[in-house]
Amino acid sequence: LLSGQYKTSRFVLLNSFRFISLLKTAAKSMGNSDTDSTTSESDSSGELDVGSKRFNPLKALYSAKLKVPVPKARLHDNISSLEGKQLTLGGFTEKFDEARIRQIRAAQNKPKLAENEMPQRRFLPEQGPVTRVRSIRHTKNIFIRLEKGFEGPLGQLQRWMEGRNRVRVSIRKQKGVRGHVSGVLELFDKHWNLALSDVCETWTRRKYRYSENRQHPDSMEAPRDCSERLRRLGIVLPELKVRPADGKKNVIITRKVPQLLVKGEMVVLVTLEPGEPQASTSKGTK
Template sequence: MSEDCKSDSSTSESEVSACSSSYNPLKALYSDKVKIPVESAPLYENIAQFEAAQSKSNEIIPLGHAKLVQKREEEKEKKRIEEERLLEEKNKRRFAQYQTVMVPPKEYRAKNLLTRIEVMEGPLGVLKECVDKRLRVKIITRSHSGVRGVLHATLVAFDKHWNMALSDVLEVWQKKRVKQRKIPPVMGKPVPKGTAATISTIPTVTETPLGKGIFECQRHVPQMMMRGEHIVLINVVER
């Protein structure tokens, strides 16, 4: 501590003055007698920044001028926005002559069963009317060898293949009495009676004898999906 005081006392003002010819930077660094010639002089981080500030006075901002930095960034942002606007206007003028030639893109519309029903015509248009007005229809179905039976139902939906979704279905068909039903060996044991009913409700079938071993069967099904390949004829019952 005493050595620092001695060295500071032995230092003259000419040695710590930046304008003197006998300026000693080492003593000026550790002396308390140093006086800055220009107190408002700008401060830079290093010599390279100072040299750059001498050649580009507008781009290099000294320390302690945050407002100038903020102002410069705002000016850069405004300049960028203005350049983008001018570029957009230039592109509009450039491609204006091609706007009439360009084909507008087609609007994509999802295609499904409901959208196809809206444009049905002919016989399928009649079915569309039945769907809209909830009309009852009579459907004659077939088996592998002939006519199987008749369905009285309300049409809910259909497609171009005549596949139909029906509700409130009354099914009527005829069958012969089966004396003894043979089960093929590959089918295994028959399902015990009443097992299927515990899984889902089975419609009750009412059998009416017609004579000669033929019975007329009826059952009511809340909902049914009918494939188009099993349909022979469709009549509109209600109008």
């Protein structure tokens, strides 16, 4: 009986000790959990604090509990943008001023090209194109050549031109001499191209033999007078004078024009007009 009671009391004591140890373990675990939760909360607040050494930027990006220390702080796209603006002002010691930044950048920007202006390459003074000034003394024209003077037959033409003498120029045709032109010599060149004024032109041609018109009268157009149309256009045709030549087959035609240019290839001979006083040769050729 005594041994049975002893065994029962021993079992109760062992179970009591086990229960107490379980309570202590549970209490300890509960205390540790409270400490861990407090520590985790403090760690979390430290990682989200911008001024803390334990600040975690990655966690701050994804956390909804983050609070900006300065709510009125200026927003920038990134750190490089802020750094560029501060360097424009002169460094981080300078006060941030958006208007001043715009003024500085506007002054530093290069002026834009106009719409019609083409971009040009910039040369140094020694790299630029060489400007060449053409010498005036090498310029040649008919007036400078006349001032210099001619020799031989062209010299005689120059004396007649300076003396305002009337000259007679014989004109050629395909076979033989066509006629002559009389006038005051104004200009000439080495190719014997002559410019004359107050011109009287005389040439010879065959008589026109008009044959009988055998067309039907209904198909022929009546001749029209174009003098009024020419007058409106300001065209004045020189009057032609026709007189019979020595033979019966030719006629002599004369007309007067104010100016006339004779090509050198048509010139046969140039002489003074009959009855014109001979030009003085005391000047000589230049």
